[in-house]
Amino acid sequence: MAEPGPSRKRRQRAVARAAAAAIGWAIALVVPAGAQLVDCPGIRNNPSTFKVIFDDPAYARQGLDADGELQTIKARLQFAVDGQLQALGMEMRQAAQPAAQLLSVSCPGRHPRGESDFDLDRSQDLTASKVVLEVWATLDGRSQGNNLQDREARIGYALPPLRFYERGAPGLPGFYQLRYPRPGADLSGILTGLPEISAYATLGLGLKAAKAQDYDLAVQYLKKAEALLAAAGPNPDPDAANRRALVDYAKRKSCETVRAALADPGYAGGLKIAYAGARRPCP
C-alpha cells in the first residue's frame, strides 16, 4: 500500500513547506514587529542590587501602533507596572530584617521573542546580574476589515534564577505569558493590579538568596512568595496550574533552604533557634 518513493517525498516536502509556512505565520502572529533582545546597560549597573527589568511594551505587528485603544492600553501598562515596582521596592526597603534593595531597570527597545530568548546562557548572565524578573508586554488585536477587535495585552514574565537553577524541571518553566483582560474582566483591570509581578519578583529574590546561602533572606522571601503566589489571580484562572506548581515549589524550596541552613556548620542564624528541638521545617 506504500506510495512510490518520489511521489511520497514530494508530498512530504509539500507538507514540510506548508508546516514551515504555518509556523512562520504563527510566529508572525505572536512575535511583535521588530522584536529583539537588545542589550540594556542598566542590567549590569549596581551589581549588588536585585533588579526587575521592564521592557518596552510592543505591538504585535506593524500598523497596530495607530490604534488609539492599544496606545491607551500601553500607557496603562506602563503606569501599572511602574506602580507595582515602586510599591515592591518600598516594601522591601521597610522589611529591614534583613533589608533588600530592589531596582527597577527600564530597557527601551528590548523585547523578548519567546522562551528561547531565555536560554541557559542568558538566564545565567541575568541571574549573575541579580535580575530576579524580566517583564514585557505584547499588544495585539484581531483585525476585521478596517476595525480592530478583541484587543489584548500578553504580559510576559521570565524568572532568570528559576530558569537557570531549575533548568528542565517539569512544570517550572520560569517563563509565563498572561493574557489581559483576565477572564470575566475588562482591560481596565490592568490598572488596578498585576499581582504576579510582586509574587514572581519575590520568588526570584528568594531563589537568588538561597543560592548565595543567605539563608535568612532566602527563607523570608520564599515564604512570602508562597503566600503571594497563593493569593495572586482571581478565579477562573487559566494560569492556575502554573501558579500551583510555583506555590508548591516555593514551599519545597524554603524547606530545603532551612534544611541546608541547619546542616551548615557556618550558619549561626535564627533558623537554628526556630527549628531547634522537635520543630521540623518540612511537613
Add this chain to the structure above:
Amino acid sequence: MIRRRGAALAVLLGAAGFLAAGRGEAGMMAACDQPAAFPGAALNVVVLPYKADRAVGRPLGGPARELGLLIQLNSLLTLGRYGSLGAVYLHSVSDRDDCPEEEVADQLLDKRPGAGAVVQPGRAIILLWGRIYQEGPDIYLQTYLRFLQRGRIDGIERRLPGGEIFRARTPVQQVAFPPRRLSEQDLLQIQEEFQKAARIYDKPDAAAPSEPLPVASRAPVAFSVDRVQDGWLQVSGEVIGTGKWLKAKVDPREWPLRQKMPELDFLDALAGYLQYRVAGQGRPSEAIPRWVEESLGHYEEATAEQAGAAAIPIALGKILRGNLRMLAGQAEGAEPLYAQAAALLPYSADARNLEIVARLAGAPASRPGEAQEGAWLGALGLEPANLDILENLQTLYGLESRGDGAPKDLPGKLEAVRKVRAGILAKRPPEFGTPASPP
C-alpha cells in the same frame, strides 16, 4: 542664597512660636529643594507634588497639577481637631521637576542637610506623595504615604512587674494605595471648592473683602492659626500679615476631595493615631480613638478590593486600631485586630508578634510560657533575622530560667538566642530592634 533663605525661614518659624504647645495649626508652602517642617508641631503632614507618570507623556492640566496643594489644605481644614498640626505643601521648582520623597524625608529628619527647619525628636511626620495618569477625561491617582515618629519605633510593648519588656512593631510604615479614578470634572469641582476656601478675609465674614492665599510663592509662606471663631480661623504670618481670616467651616465628610479619595480618610485616621501617640502621657483626647475608628471605617467601606497590594492598607488600619487599644490598656480588644492583620499579611513575622504580645498583655495574671515560645518560634521561621522576636525569646527564656524547676535545656536556649542576636546586630547598624521602643 538658598542658605540665607533657609536661615530666614528657621528664624521665622522659631520666632513666630508656631505651635509651641498644645493645640494649634500652621500651614506653609515651600519649594521642594528647600523643605521645611514646623518644629513645634506634634505632627507635620508634608504633601509632595503629584507627579505625572511617564505614561502620560504630556504636561498635566491645572487641577491635576495642584492636587498636592488641595490635599495640604484639606489636611489643614480637617486634621486640626486632633491637636497641634503643621501642614506643609512642597511644590516643584522650575529648574528641578522631581521631588524625591526619600531625600525630603532625610532632610526633614535631619539626616541630611538642606531643610529650613526639621521635625523634632519624638514628634511625628506623615509624608504623602503620588503619581497621576491621565487617560482622556479620566485621571488615575496613586497615592503613597509614609509615617513615623522621629527617633521612635512604632509599635507596642508589654511590661512585666519585674521590669521585663516584650515588644512588637508595626510592620508597615509605608503604604502604596491602589490607583483611584477621578474624572477631570471631579477635579475641576474640587478646584472650585478649593478656590472658595483658600482665600484670606479681612473679617470672619464671607462677604468681607478677601484675596487668594499666596500658595504658589517661590519663597516659603508660613502662617499660624491664632484663633478659632465660629468656623473661622484667624491666621497670621510674615507674608499674609496679621488679623486675617480663613473660612474653615468645612464638614470633613462634605469636603469634596475626601469623597473622591478615600485615602484621605486613611490620612485622617493616621493623623489621629500619631497625635495620640505623641501626646502620650500628656492625656490625649479621649475622642481621638473614636475619630480614628470612624475614618478607618469610611476608608474600608470605600475600598472594595482588599486582596493583594490593597490588603496592606487594610491590615495597617487594623494594626493602628490595635495599637490604640493597647495604649488605652485594652489588650483583649487589640488581639483580634492583630490576628486579622496577620491573616492579611501571612508572611509578616511582625504582625504575628503583635498578636502574641497583645495576648500576653491580655492575660496579665498568667506567666508567659510554652504557648508563647511556640508562637514566637513559628514567627521566627518566617523571618529568621527578626530582632524583636529574638529579643522577646531572650526575655522569655530569661524569665523562665529564674523560676523553680526550670527545664535543663533552658540555659542552652538562652545562650543560643543571645548569640544569634549578637551576630545579627554585628552585621547591621543598631537602628532596628534596639531598645528605644514604643510607646
